Amino acid sequence: MNVQEVLNWLNDFATLITDNKDYLSDLDTSIGDGDHGNNMLRGVIAMQQQLTEKQPTTIGDIFKVTAMALMSNVGGASGPLYGSAFMAMSKKANESEVLADLILAGANGIQARGKAELNEKTMIDIWFAVANALQVKQLTQRVIDDAIAATKNLQATKGRASYLGERSIGHLDPGTVSSGYLFTAMMNNLQGELA
Amino acid sequence: MISLILVSHSKMITDGLKQMIDGMANNSNVNAISAGGIANGDFGTNPITIYDAIMTELQSEKILIFTDIGSAVLSAETAIDMLESELQNKVHLVDAPLVEGAFITAVQITDLSCLNDVIAEVEAI
Numbered sequence: 566m567n568v569q570e571v572l573n574w575l576n577d578f579a580t581l582i583t584d585n586k587d588y589l590s591d592l593d594t595s596i597g598d599g600d601h602g603n604n605m606l607r608g609v610i611a612m613q614q615q616l617t618e619k620q621p622t623t624i625g626d627i628f629k630v631t632a633m634a635l636m637s638n639v640g641g642a643s644g645p646l647y648g649s650a651f652m653a654m655s656k657k658a659n660e661s662e663v664l665a666d667l668i669l670a671g672a673n674g675i676q677a678r679g680k681a682e683l684n685e686k687t688m689i690d691i692w693f694a695v696a697n698a699l700q701v702k703q704l705t706q707r708v709i710d711d712a713i714a715a716t717k718n719l720q721a722t723k724g725r726a727s728y729l730g731e732r733s734i735g736h737l738d739p740g741t742v743s744s745g746y747l748f749t750a751m752m753n754n755l756q757g758e759l760a
Numbered sequence: 761m762i763s764l765i766l767v768s769h770s771k772m773i774t775d776g777l778k779q780m781i782d783g784m785a786n787n788s789n790v791n792a793i794s795a796g797g798i799a800n801g802d803f804g805t806n807p808i809t810i811y812d813a814i815m816t817e818l819q820s821e822k823i824l825i826f827t828d829i830g831s832a833v834l835s836a837e838t839a840i841d842m843l844e845s846e847l848q849n850k851v852h853l854v855d856a857p858l859v860e861g862a863f864i865t866a867v868q869i870t871d872l873s874c875l876n877d878v879i880a881e882v883e884a885i
Contacts, residue, residue: 604804633808636838640769640804642831645838648807678834725830 566662566758571627572616577750579609582743592739596726600641601739608639608647624662628655642679642724643740646688649678664751664758665699672696679723686719686726686733688740695748704759706752713737713745762869763817764792764862767827767836769804771797777859785866792866793817805832810839814851821872823851824879826862856882 582589582605590602612634621627628651636648653674654667661667672692681687691712698704714737721733752759764781766774774796781792795813798804810825817823825836836853843851854861861882868878 600803607802637806637808638799640798640802640806640831642834644804645807645831645834649838678838 566624566664566755568622568624568627570754571624574751574754575612575616575627575631577753578747579613581746581750582606582609585742585746589739589743592737592742595736596721596729596733597739598641598725601643601743604639604641604643605743608635608644611635611638623658625655625658628652628658643688643743646675646679646740649674650692653677664755665696668692668699669696681723684719685723686716686721686738686741687723688738688744690716690719690738691741691744691748699759702760704748704752706749709745709748709752713741716741761820762790762865762872762875763820763823764790764866765795765810765813765817765823765825765836766792766858766862767805767810767825767832768796768858769828769832771801773828773858777862781863781866785863787866787869789871790866790869791817791820792862805835807835807838807842810836811842814839814843814847818847818850820850822875824862824865825851825853826856826858826865827853828858852879854879854882856885860885 586602586606589605590599593599593601612631615630615634619630621630632648632651632655635651636644639647650671653670657667657670672689675692676689679687681689683690683693694708694712695704698708716738718734720731721727726733766777768774774794778792778794793813795810798806814823827833827836840848840851864882865878
């Protein structure tokens with residue numbers, strides 16, 4: 566994994582968020598406050614600007630710039646959560662550039678910030694699913710899609726969606742869908758790290 | 761001096777609350793800082809704004825953070841995590857309603873000796 570591959574990964578993530586902004590907000594309208602698409606778009610635009618301006622030269626620094634940009638610009642709970650993920654990945658990247666280690670560090674970062682447990686219909690479900698699959702070299706698009714689909718039948722007990730109780734069942738979790746774009750973009754750019 | 765950092769999704773709310781504390785609480789031991797909203801006036805909260813507010817108040821004996829809902833709490837916790845550990849002892853995230861909690865605290869705090877009592881009172885609201 567080199568700096569250019571990681572930059573390509575994050576740029577593709579930004580493109581997927583941009584292309585699916587309305588879909589993400591629609592998902593959030595069902596169980597949240599309807600702004601996840603716009604929030605994430607604002608975050609990834611700031612991320613791309615700052616990565617271009619600051620020209621980070623290590624993977625750790627790329628993740629740090631990304632963390633700060635998302636944290637300051639997303640605005641909703643996803644800001645601190647994605648920010649904590651990338652900050653944890655930035656710290657981890659200084660000791661290991663193994664992708665499975667980085668994503669696991671990110672998952673732990675989100676969990677420490679949001680204090681969610683697995684199966685509460687939050688983004689940690691997909692982060693740990695992807696981290697586990699990477700560990701055993703079995704990450705495929707199917708793993709990502711299944712992790713997203715699995716949130717549909719869960720009842721949210723954390724975050725805004727938890728106010729809906731049982732009515733949260735039957736809807737995809739927007740943060741899991743946006744995380745899915747991050748991992749799809751990752752697979753497309755870091756094929757060499759998966760096998 | 762006790763600093764009160766006000767965090768809401770809306771900067772107008774924290775600007776207004778600061779005005780109300782400055783104008784009505786009439787307490788020279790208290791400094792209120794508006795740290796709501798995100799850049800370009802959109803709704804949301806920003807850990808970096810909160811962190812920067814804390815850093816401007818380091819001369820205070822205690823820094824209390826008051827928040828509204830959801831991501832305001834997450835953002836405040838993120839800002840506190842970014843501080844050096846000895847600074848973290850100076851900062852307390854108050855679990856009270858933003859307006860009532862901050863205003864009552866601003867009225868009642870005279871010095872550090874009554875701090876715990878006041879916090880206990882507003883956290884019971």
